[in-house]
Amino acid sequence: MSVRDWISAGLLVSGALFCVIGAWGMVRLPDTLSRLQAATKPQTLGLLLILAGTAVRLEPHYAAGLALAGLFQVITAPVLSQLMGRAAYRTGCVDRSTLVVDELSQRLRAGRQ
Amino acid sequence: MAKRTLPGTRVAPSLLIWLVLVWLLLWGTFDVASLVYGTLVALVVLVLFPLPSHRWNIFRRPLRLVTVALYVVVDLFGSALRFLADIVRNGGSVSAAIVHVPVLSDVDHVIASAANVVSLAPGKFVLQIDRPGGIWYVYVTGVHTGPDVDKAVDDVLDMQRAVVWAVAGDEEASAAAGRAEEAKRRRRTGADRSGEADHGDQEREDR
Amino acid sequence: MSIVFAITFGLLGVAGLLTMLRIVRGPRTLDRILAVDVLVVLIVAGTAVGMAMSSRGIYIALIVVVALLGFVGTISVVRLVERREEYR
Structure with missing residues (x-):
């Protein structure tokens, strides 16, 4: 195995590991908001690592397309988590026992007065 | 019009x-x-699909942009590992908080990019933006006590400050830095919390 | 190198199975949507690994398009669910 292979192998395997960790967290965690954290974030990181690992093995001009896919993922992931988090909060998918402080509900209650 | x-x-x-x-x-x-x-x-x-005519150029300072991008990547790995360690330590359960953080900028695109950068790292994301009030409600995991909450707020403020520093003008960046310090101090001295206590008093009076 | 690909595909497969478990279990619609979105990302990752294996970048357009379509689809379903459950 050449140096290039080693780099690619490290990136690919660590990326896949992050994907598994995200999926494991999604099964294990108690409520939608925390699952959202486990699902989108390690998943993004995992995909970026895998794309990097692939780019190392392909010819250089393909790397641009892979960078585009990674860029889209980085741009879309936070938007998705924000929309989904808001939907989860509004539809009551939050396990209150996991929250130490909830300043949003305090504010909402104060606003309703 | x-x-x-x-x-x-x-x-x-x-x-x-x-x-x-x-x-x-x-x-x-x-x-x-x-x-x-x-x-x-x-x-x-x-x-x-015509876009709004007001546009901006976020590449005015490529060096600063790269610095912030590196900071974000390092933070991405760091908080991924921290998040993971926290889940494992608590046996698959999670301890979180929803905190309010003041917005440091008045420009829409700066707020949007800062919110995206904050939401990118594992363990925290912007749940709700109160645009007229200038407040973000941020969901943060891995907080157990009061000091943890304060630290999380500080992290979000620092991140925001870095983004404003990279994409906005110099005077705006220094204004944002001032606002960040102010917000941290108020949080430490409990000015915010006494504000909430006032709300509570009002609630009781209304009843 | 082939063992690396075997490990990577194995890990991605395990992640896919765990994700499907969440799709089956639910309990809320939002959980299922989230899991489907994760599955799309896993498929994109798997396609990328496949490209690395064959050393040919034939599916790059596919990767970009699937990732974007997954995003658009998830966004629209989330909005739908939010509206439906709010006014219930």
Whole structure:
């Protein structure tokens, strides 16, 4: 195995590991908001690592397309988590026992007065 | 009412270049044919879906942008590992908080990019933006006690400050830094909490 | 190198199975949507690994398009669910 292979192998395997960790967290965690954290974030990181690992093995001009896919993922992931988090909060998918402080509900209650 | 330019009357060259670049990257071939078709597609897209005429240039300071990008990447790995360690230590359960953080900028695109950067790292994301009030409600995991909450707020403020520093003007960046310090101090001295206690008193009086 | 690909595909497969478990279990619609979105990302990752294996970048357009379509689809379903459950 050449140096290039080693780099690619490290990136690919660590990326896949992050994907598994995200999926494991999604099964294990108690409520939608925390699952959202486990699902989108390690998943993004995992995909970026895998794309990097692939780019190392392909010819250089393909790397641009892979960078585009990674860029889209980085741009879309936070938007998705924000929309989904808001939907989860509004539809009551939050396990209150996991929250130490909830300043949003305090504010909402104060606003309703 | 402000005069609106008719759709298609003005096509921004910078946007056109971006779209053609995306098209070329998508196909992975850099020849004349894809350049021509890319330009055609980009023109059609820009004519059919005109964007607001006010635009901005986030590449005014490429060096600062790269610095912040590196900071974000390092933070991405760091908080991924921290998040993971926290789940494992608590046996698969999670301890979180929803905190309010003041917004440090008044410009829409700066707020949006800062919110995206904050939401990118594992363990925290912007749940709700109160635009008129200038407040973000941020969901943070891995907080167990009061000091943890304060630290999380500090982290979000620092991140925001870095983004403002990278994409906004100098005077705005220093104003943001001032606001961040102010917010941290108020949080430490408990000014915010006494504010909430006032709300509580009002609630009781109303009843 | 082939063992690396075997490990990577194995890990991605395990992640896919765990994700499907969440799709089956639910309990809320949002959980299922989230899991489907994760599955799309896993498929994109798998396609990328496949490209690395064959050393040919034939599916790059596919990767970009699937990732974007997954995003658009998830966004629209989330909005739908939010509206439906709010006014219930």
